[in-house]
Each structure stands twice: as C-alpha cells, then as structure tokens.
Amino acid sequence: MSALLWKPEDLLAPPIVKVYQRRFLIAGVVASVIVIIGGFFQPRVFFRGYLISFMDWLGVALGSMVILMLRHLTKGGWGMIIRRIQGAAMRTIPLMTVFFIPLIFGARYLYIWTQPDKVSDPHLRKHLEEVSSYLSLKGFVLRALVYFAIWNLLSYLLTKWSKEQDTPPVRDNSQRFKVLSGPGIILYGFTISFAAIDWVMSLDPSWFSTIYPLIILIGEVLSAFCFAIVVERVLFNYRPMSELLKPEYVHDHGKFMLTFIMVWAYFSFSQWLIIWAGDLPEEISFYLRRINGGWGWVAIALVLFHFAMPFILLLSRPFKRDITRLVWLAVWMLFMRYVDLFWLAEANFSETFTVTWADIAVPIAMGCLWLAYFCRNLSSMPLVPAYDSFASEVLEPAHEHSV
Amino acid sequence: MKHTPVYGLMAEFDNPEAVVHAARKTYEAGYKKIDAYSPFPIEALSEAIGFHYNFVPLVVLIGGILGGLSGFALQYWIHVINYPVVVGGRPLNSWPAFIVVTFEMTILFAGISAVFGMLALNGLPMPYHPVFNVPRFALASKDRFFLIVFSSDPRYNALETRRFLESFSPRSISEVPS
Amino acid sequence: MDEQPTPAPVIEPGYTFGTVTDKISSIVLTRPTSNGWFLGFGVAFLVTMGLLYAIGYLFLKGVGIWGVNIPVGWGFAIVNFVWWIGIGHAGTLISAILLLLRQSWRNSINRFAEAMTLFAVACAGMFPVLHLGRPWLAYWLFPYPNTMNVWPPLVLSVHTVVSFDFAIGQVPGWHTTIFPPYFVAGAIYSGFAMVLMLAIPIRKFYGLEDFITERHLNNSAKVMLATGLIVAYGYGIEAFMGWYGGNRYDAFLLWNRLHGPYSFFYYMLLLCNIGIPQVLWIKRLRTSPFWLFLISGVVLVGMWLERFIIVVVSLQRDFLTSSWGMYYPTRWDWMTFIGTIGFFLACMFLFLRVLPMISIFEMRTLLPEAEVKE
Numbered sequence: 018m019s020a021l022l023w024k025p026e027d028l029l030a031p032p033i034v035k036v037y038q039r040r041f042l043i044a045g046v047v048a049s050v051i052v053i054i055g056g057f058f059q060p061r062v063f064f065r066g067y068l069i070s071f072m073d074w075l076g077v078a079l080g081s082m083v084i085l086m087l088r089h090l091t092k093g094g095w096g097m098i099i100r101r102i103q104g105a106a107m108r109t110i111p112l113m114t115v116f117f118i119p120l121i122f123g124a125r126y127l128y129i130w131t132q133p134d135k136v137s138d139p140h141l142r143k144h145l146e147e148v149s150s151y152l153s154l155k156g157f158v159l160r161a162l163v164y165f166a167i168w169n170l171l172s173y174l175l176t177k178w179s180k181e182q183d184t185p186p187v188r189d190n191s192q193r194f195k196v197l198s199g200p201g202i203i204l205y206g207f208t209i210s211f212a213a214i215d216w217v218m219s220l221d222p223s224w225f226s227t228i229y230p231l232i233i234l235i236g237e238v239l240s241a242f243c244f245a246i247v248v249e250r251v252l253f254n255y256r257p258m259s260e261l262l263k264p265e266y267v268h269d270h271g272k273f274m275l276t277f278i279m280v281w282a283y284f285s286f287s288q289w290l291i292i293w294a295g296d297l298p299e300e301i302s303f304y305l306r307r308i309n310g311g312w313g314w315v316a317i318a319l320v321l322f323h324f325a326m327p328f329i330l331l332l333s334r335p336f337k338r339d340i341t342r343l344v345w346l347a348v349w350m351l352f353m354r355y356v357d358l359f360w361l362a363e364a365n366f367s368e369t370f371t372v373t374w375a376d377i378a379v380p381i382a383m384g385c386l387w388l389a390y391f392c393r394n395l396s397s398m399p400l401v402p403a404y405d406s407f408a409s410e411v412l413e414p415a416h417e418h419s420v
Numbered sequence: 421m422k423h424t425p426v427y428g429l430m431a432e433f434d435n436p437e438a439v440v441h442a443a444r445k446t447y448e449a450g451y452k453k454i455d456a457y458s459p460f461p462i463e464a465l466s467e468a469i470g471f472h473y474n475f476v477p478l479v480v481l482i483g484g485i486l487g488g489l490s491g492f493a494l495q496y497w498i499h500v501i502n503y504p505v506v507v508g509g510r511p512l513n514s515w516p517a518f519i520v521v522t523f524e525m526t527i528l529f530a531g532i533s534a535v536f537g538m539l540a541l542n543g544l545p546m547p548y549h550p551v552f553n554v555p556r557f558a559l560a561s562k563d564r565f566f567l568i569v570f571s572s573d574p575r576y577n578a579l580e581t582r583r584f585l586e587s588f589s590p591r592s593i594s595e596v597p598s
Numbered sequence: 599m600d601e602q603p604t605p606a607p608v609i610e611p612g613y614t615f616g617t618v619t620d621k622i623s624s625i626v627l628t629r630p631t632s633n634g635w636f637l638g639f640g641v642a643f644l645v646t647m648g649l650l651y652a653i654g655y656l657f658l659k660g661v662g663i664w665g666v667n668i669p670v671g672w673g674f675a676i677v678n679f680v681w682w683i684g685i686g687h688a689g690t691l692i693s694a695i696l697l698l699l700r701q702s703w704r705n706s707i708n709r710f711a712e713a714m715t716l717f718a719v720a721c722a723g724m725f726p727v728l729h730l731g732r733p734w735l736a737y738w739l740f741p742y743p744n745t746m747n748v749w750p751p752l753v754l755s756v757h758t759v760v761s762f763d764f765a766i767g768q769v770p771g772w773h774t775t776i777f778p779p780y781f782v783a784g785a786i787y788s789g790f791a792m793v794l795m796l797a798i799p800i801r802k803f804y805g806l807e808d809f810i811t812e813r814h815l816n817n818s819a820k821v822m823l824a825t826g827l828i829v830a831y832g833y834g835i836e837a838f839m840g841w842y843g844g845n846r847y848d849a850f851l852l853w854n855r856l857h858g859p860y861s862f863f864y865y866m867l868l869l870c871n872i873g874i875p876q877v878l879w880i881k882r883l884r885t886s887p888f889w890l891f892l893i894s895g896v897v898l899v900g901m902w903l904e905r906f907i908i909v910v911v912s913l914q915r916d917f918l919t920s921s922w923g924m925y926y927p928t929r930w931d932w933m934t935f936i937g938t939i940g941f942f943l944a945c946m947f948l949f950l951r952v953l954p955m956i957s958i959f960e961m962r963t964l965l966p967e968a969e970v971k972e
Contacts (some may be wrong), residue, residue, distance in 0.1 A: 297768065
C-alpha cells in the first residue's frame with residue numbers, strides 16, 4: 018500500500034522552499050515599491066507593462082489548473098508527479114484576482130473603448146457604439162467577476178478534495194475529480210476565451226480573429242507546463258523528488274511540451290496564413306503593425322525561438338528524458354511566452370519597437386510576489402497525496418513495464 | 421549434426437519475465453551476439469540484449485529535411501520560374517502559402533523514410549532466416565518467447581552455452597542449423 | 599507502456615496470449631462466412647454499383663447533371679468530400695493523440711479505425727476527381743504515393759489544409775481564423791461517431807464484447823462529447839465575432855443562417871451536433887450500445903449538415919444581392935453520395951472478412967501477464 022511506502026511527512030517539499038519564499042517576498046516587495054513609484058509618474062507606461070505581466074503570470078496559474086484537470090480525466094504517472102506543483106501554482110488564483118483590481122483603474126490608460134468620444138476615426142467610433150453593450154467598463158468588470166469567481170471556485174474544490182488525500186484512510190476521489198474536471202475544462206475554455214477578448218484583443222477594438230482566444234489559451238497551458246518542469250528540476254536536488262522523479266515522467270513532460278509548442282505554432286500560423294491570404298484591410302492591420310517598425314524582428318524571433326529551436330531540440334529522445342537539460346529549455350520557453358504576449362500587446366501601444374522600464378520591471382516585481390506565494394502554497398501540502406489510491410504508481414520503486 | 425554448420429542455440433520461454441531475465445543474464449555473462457524474439461514488443465527486452473540506439477530517427481530527419489526542401493523548391497520553381505502567374509496581387513514567391521505544402525512534403529518524406537529506413541536497417545525483406553528451421557519457432561508469433569545465442573559469438577561453445585541456457589530452465593533448447 | 603492501475607478492464611479477464619490470438623484470427627481463418635455477411639456485403643456492393651452508374655453517367659454528360667451552378671459552384675461533391683475526410687480522422691486521433699495520453703484502450707479499436715480511415719479517405723478522394731469536369735486529367739491531383747505509416751500526421755494536417763481551402767478566400771462564413779482547429783475537432787467528432795456505428799454491430803455479431811468492452815464505448819462517447827463541445831465553441835465564437843467584429847457581411851451571414859432559406863438545416867445542425875449529443879453526459883447512455891448507436895448516427899447527420907451549411911449557405915448569398923441564388927441537389931448528387939456510403943461499407947465488409955480486425959500483438963500487451971516486473 019502506498020501509505021506504507023512513504024509517510025506523508027517525508028513527502029513534504031524540502032525546507033529550502035521556505036528560504037526561496039522569503040527571498041522572493043523581499044525581492045518582490047522592494048521591486049513593487051520601485052514600480053509603484055514609477056507608476057505614479059508614468060501611469061500609462063506602467064499599466065502597459067502591468068497588463069502584459071498580468072497575462073503572463075495568470076497564464077501559469079490558469080494553465081496549471083487546466084493541466085491538473087486534464088490529468089484527473091486521463092490519469093498517468095506524468096501528472097501525479099507534478100500534481101502538487103501545479104496545485105500550488107493554481108492556488109495563486111486568489112492572488113491574481115487581487116492583481117486584477119489595478120487593471121480596472123488602469124483601463125482608461127489601456128483601452129480606447131473606455132473613451133469613445135476621444136476616437137477620431139468615424140468608422141471606429143460608429144463600431145464602438147454598436148458594440149458598446151459589450152465593450153464598456155461596467156461589462157468589463159462584471160465579466161471579470163464571473164471569470165474570477167469560476168476560477169477561484171474550481172481551484173477551491175480541486176484543492177479541497179486533493180487535501181483529503183493527505184490523511185488516512187486511503188481514498189479514491191478520482192470520480193469526484195472527474196465529474197468536476199470535465200465541466201471545469203469547458204468552463205475554463207469559455208472564460209479564458211472571453212477574458213482574452215476583453216483584456217488583450219480589445220486593445221484594438223477594430224480588429225478580431227476567431228482563433229485568437231485559443232492562441233492565448235494554449236500559451237497558458239504551455240507556460241504552466243514549462244513552469245512545472247522548472248520547479249520539478251529545482252526539487253529534484255532534494256528528497257523526496259530526487260527519488261520519485263523517473264526518466265519516463267520527464268520524457269512524458271518533454272513530449273507534452275513539444276505538443277503544446279506545436280499546437281501554439283499551429284494556431285499562430287493558421288491565423289497568420291488566413292489573414293495574410295484574405296488581405297482584408299480590417300484584419301491585415303494587425304500584422305502590418307507587428308511586422309513593421311522593428312516588430313518584425315520580434316516576429317522572426319518568435320518563429321525561430323518559440324517554435325523552431327525548441328521543436329528541433331525536443332525531437333531528441335535523450336534530451337526529453339534528461340531533466341537537467343530539459344529544464345533550460347523550459348526556462349527559455351517561459352521567457353519566450355512573455356515575448357509572445359509582449360509582441361501581441363505592446364505593438365498596440367507603439368508603432369515602433371519599444372521596451373519600456375515597466376515592461377521589464379513590472380513582470381519581475383509581480384513575478385517575485387507570485388513566486389513567494391507559490392512557494393508558500395508548495396510547502397503547505399506534501400508533494401504527492403500519500404493516501405490517494407492511485408499514488409502508488411509514482412511512490413513504488415522503479416519497475417519496468419512491457420510496452 | 422556435427423557436419424551441418426550451426427547458426428546458434430535457441431532457448432524457448434513461456435513468459436516475458438523469464439526471457440527478459442535470461443537475456444539480461446546472458447548479456448551480463450559476456451555473450452554479446454544474441455537476439456530475442458517475442459510475440460509483442462517488450463521494451464525491457466531490447467535493453468536486456470544490449471540494443472540501445474538505432475539510426476531510424478536520423479534517416480527520418482534527413483528524409484524530412486529533403487522533403488521540406490523539395491516541397492518548397494517545387495512550388496518556387498512552378499510559381500516563380502516555370503509558370504509565373506500573379507494571383508490576387510500577391511507576390512510570385514508567396515512563401516506563406518507555400519509553407520503548407522512544404523510542411524506536408526516534410527511529413528510525407530519523413531514518413532516514407534521511416535518505413536523504408538526501418539525495413540532497410542532490419543535487412544528486410546529477408547527471404548531466408550535460419551531461426552525458422554526450428555519448427556517450434558512458429559510459436560514466436562503466438563505465445564512463446566525465444567532467446568538465441570549466435571554461434572559467431574566468441575564465447576560460444578556448444579556444450580557450455582547449452583548448459584548456461586539450461587540454468588534458466590527454459591521450456592526447450594534447440595540447436596539452430598544455419 | 600501502461601502506467602495506470604486499470605480501473606475497468608480494457609480486455610475481459612481469463613485470456614492468455616494464445617486465446618487472444620485464436621479468438622481474433624479465427625474470424626478470418628477458421629469460421630465459415632455467415633449469411634449475414636453475404637447479405638450485408640451484397641447490399642453494399644449493389645449500392646456501389648449505383649455509384650459506378652452515377653459516375654459513368656457523369657463522365658458521359660459532365661457536371662451539368664449535378665445541381666451546382668452559379669453562385670453555388672461547390673455543392674454535394676465538396677460537402678461529401680469534407681465529410682468523408684473528417685470521418686477518416688478517427689484513425690488519426692486513435693493512433694497519435696491517444697497514444698500520447700497513454701490510453702491503452704485504444705489498442706483494440708486501433709486497427710479497425712485505421713482501416714476505416716483508409717476507406718473513408720478513398721471515398722473522399724473520389725469527389726475532387728469527379729468535380730473536375732475533366733476526369734481524364736485526374737492524375738494531376740495525385741502527387742502522393744501512400745503507405746500506411748505515413749498518414750497519421752498527414753491526415754491530421756490534411757483537414758487543416760481542407761479548412762485553409764475555405765478560409766483563405768474572402769467569402770463570409772469561410773474566411774475565419776478558427777477554421778483549422780474547428781475543422782479538425784469536427785472531423786474527430788464525426789470519425790468517432792463512425793467508429794461507434796461500426797464497432798457496435800461488429801462486436802455483437804462477431805462476439806467481441808470481451809475485447810471491445812463497455813469501457814471502449816464509454817471512452818469513445820466521451821471523446822465525442824469533448825470534440826462536439828469544441829465544435830460548439832467554434833459555432834459560438836464565430837457567431838460572437840460576427841456581431842463583435844462589425845463586419846456587415848459576417849453579420850448578414852449569421853442572419854442568413856438563422857432566417858434564410860436554409861435555416862431549417864441550420865437548426866437541425868444545432869440540434870444534431872450540439873443539442874442531442876449532450877445526453878452523453880449521462881453515463882447510462884454512454885454505455886448503452888443501442889443509444890450510442892443512435893446518437894452516433896445523429897452526429898454523422900449533423901456533421902454532414904455542418905459541411906452543407908458551410909459550403910452552400912456561404913455561397914448562396916454573398917456580397918452582391920444581384921448574384922444570390924439557390925442550390926438544389928439532383929438525383930445524381932444523391933446517388934453519388936449514397937453510392938460512396940455503399941462503397942465504404944463494401945470495403946469494410948471485405949476488411950472484416952480477410953484481415954484480423956483487431957491488432958493481435960497490441961491486444962497481447964494488454965494482458966496482465968505481458969507486464970515485466972523485476
């Protein structure tokens with residue numbers, strides 16, 4: 018029985034996580050103070066960086082939640098081993114909810130639809146009037162309330178049932194998880210789509226693309242997977258992860274990473290090809306902005322380093338099986354995820370390629386606070402639920418299966 | 421018997437664990453020219469007989485690159501050199517549209533290379549193979565597992581090898597005439 | 599490699615390597631051909647003859663015998679083409695994606711779905727040729743040789759390419775960026791519906807309930823439910839953007855679907871693809887062969903209607919009011935369509951008779967004794 022193999026207290030995250038928590042907290046507070054001071058002087062610049070940073074870290078939290086639910090539906094050791102890492106990342110959703118509040122106040126610096134009277138283009142002004150029932154500050158806030166309510170609820174339930182599996186008796190909550198996860202994934206797909214429209218796509222209210230929400234969605238899942246790989250690598254230096262993490266799981270994680278990178282490329286390319294081929298004025302403007310004025314170099318960098326390079330590296334089997342090498346790609350991909358969001362959002366604000374102080378400082382400040390909270394979550398629960406009836410698959414010593 | 425050349429000694433097992441165990445011990449005992457046959461793939465078995473790497477991925481990679489290049493070259497040649505037609509004001513070298521076919525050709529060539537590379541590296545088609553001289557070997561495609569030590573192995577010795585294989589208590593041991 | 603402690607069996611207990619082999623191979627090697635098989639194959643073969651007749655007449659007279667004209671220049675042929683290609687996708691999903699997710703239940707329906715894919719693609723492949731108007735130049739369309747192992751990634755991308763065929767144009771209803779993933783999801787949806795429609799009678803007639811278990815039905819139904827919801831997402835986001843985007847032609851297309859001359863089919867499509875399949879949330883229906891068979895049929899009809907709506911309704915009323923028109927399929931359209939179903943079934947009957955329909959070695963790996971513990 019799994020309970021005999023490992024005691025729950027041996028499965029706790031190593032004490033070093035607490036140290037990291039403290040360091041991140043200090044760094045986060047210091048950086049936040051600086052960033053907020055900057056924000057008072059240049060609110061417009063501040064909120065631009067803030068939005069991109071918010072989307073990036075939210076992606077890790079929500080992506081973790083959706084992978085967790087996917088695991089509940091499909092099982093497999095690959096998911097059990099990172100389950101609590103993703104759980105801890107998911108439980109930062111309350112923090113992200115708090116981080117959203119400033120965006121309500123910053124909306125007027127970001128979204129042109131908040132001030133339709135200031136729009137000079139008559140077509141756009143007319144269009145904004147037609148969709149004013151959707152694109153209004155009230156709608157923006159109300160919808161955000163719904164999204165965050167759903168996300169917090171899902172996170173709460175998934176955590177609650179998971180926690181039950183840390184204490185005896187051995188229980189099988191998989192049925193409950195399944196019942197929640199099916200609708201949960203649907204709810205996530207629905208909410209994140211509209212969130213993507215509200216928060217990023219509506220930066221340019223004259224432009225729309227039906228696949229755009231999916232590009233944001235898959236980016237979140239990819240970020241979350243890469244983040245889990247990075248954390249599992251750090252924990253691999255200590256017990257218990259050093260004994261639990263087997264090359265097969267790492268191999269699976271590498272395969273998933275490859276899959277999500279390919280799906281991201283597939284969605285992004287589809288959007289580009291269809292819009293390029295159609296060449297309609299209202300659509301192509303999106304790409305014209307993003308391939309001119311220096312932004313084209315970012316686009317090329319995305320093709321090469323968000324797709325081509327990781328794709329080629331991940332084709333190698335030994336690379337995928339070796340956590341000490343895979344982790345560097347995961348770190349790189351987390352950076353590229355930020356670049357992608359930066360390219361999507363920042364190009365709305367500036368026709369020429371610009372990196373502001375906020376684009377660098379805000380993600381660091383928010384990230385440190387986020388990571389501190391994550392570390393707190395990570396050390397609050399054992400890394401594997403010892404009393405889950407399926408935990409034995411990762412807690413048993415290494416054995417081999419037939420194919 | 422003495423006059424027919426021997427291909428190897430073959431032991432028959434009736435479960436996968438036994439054959440993996442025997443294969444591992446045989447390999448550890450210093451026999452390197454060995455092979456195993458089973459009615460379904462067993463990952464542990466290929467590791468046990470010391471088979472780690474193959475060149476199929478390399479063949480697939482080369483095939484894929486060739487496919488991609490030829491796919492793009494084909495379109496470029498048609499649209500820019502051989503039969504240039506302006507479609508909807510787009511440039512002759514409309515590379516975004518070419519990517520689709522380039523991708524398809526990459527996959528196609530990679531797939532074909534995988535199939536033919538696998539066949540070639542396996543030495544297939546192979547009209548004659550000595551193991552089939554043992555009548556019981558037909559069971560390898562049903563429910564029996566076979567381990568063979570080739571007579572070309574430097575440590576091979578008809579008597580000692582047989583005694584060694586017997587230590588795993590297989591169902592039967594046959595001498596395979598070549 | 600199967601990592602999970604299996605909750606419900608993917609293969610009933612009591613089998614050995616030998617009995618699995620015998621049970622599957624006996625259908626082909628030892629059992630006599632049943633009268634039911636002759637009857638089924640006979641009917642399918644007759645329908646195939648009807649297809650040949652329709653094609654013969656088409657080659658004699660030209661595409662004028664079909665209902666296609668201006669403005670609806672793409673009619674049944676393209677609808678059927680996309681529908682069949684979509685059905686072929688189940689093989690892809692089972693081969694590739696379920697393998698990635700380590701779903702061992704795929705093993706017993708794998709071979710079967712791959713065969714189905716091949717026949718469905720053969721049916722699909724006919725239509726572009728028939729649609730050419732110059733069938734004697736058909737070989738221009740075939741740059742590919744084909745081998746079995748090539749198609750999984752190829753087919754997955756094929757449906758994307760099919761969707762590009764539509765989406766890179768500017769016709770409202772075709773030009774939308776969600777098309778590639780939405781086509782693939784719809785394809786898998788209809789593919790799984792077809793797998794179930796075939797697997798349910800076959801497991802009954804050939805007594806294969808031990809290999810194609812309740813768990814397979816349940817899981818296939820779940821895949822159907824999931825892909826159906828992705829399709830619904832596609833409809834939803836398309837409708838939303840039709841309003842939000844402010845493009846008046848997109849908005850009109852939405853209006854035309856809901857209130858135009860083909861609106862009945864649009865509502866039927868919503869009912870068949872989104873409404874009725876929601877009963878699959880009920881576990882009892884997911885494991886009932888009878889209901890599952892019926893629902894799969896409904897999904898296949900719904901997916902056919904979806905392609906009809908995309909192809910016909912988009913063309914029927916586009917930018918210029920003066921060039922609006924209607925599309926009415928002729929008896930030759932119907933004969934060709936039904937004929938391909940006959941051809942597909944005839945191929946399936948032959949497959950069942952001459953090849954082991956379940957991959958024997960993959961079934962062996964599912965037995966508990968196949969596991970190597972050290």
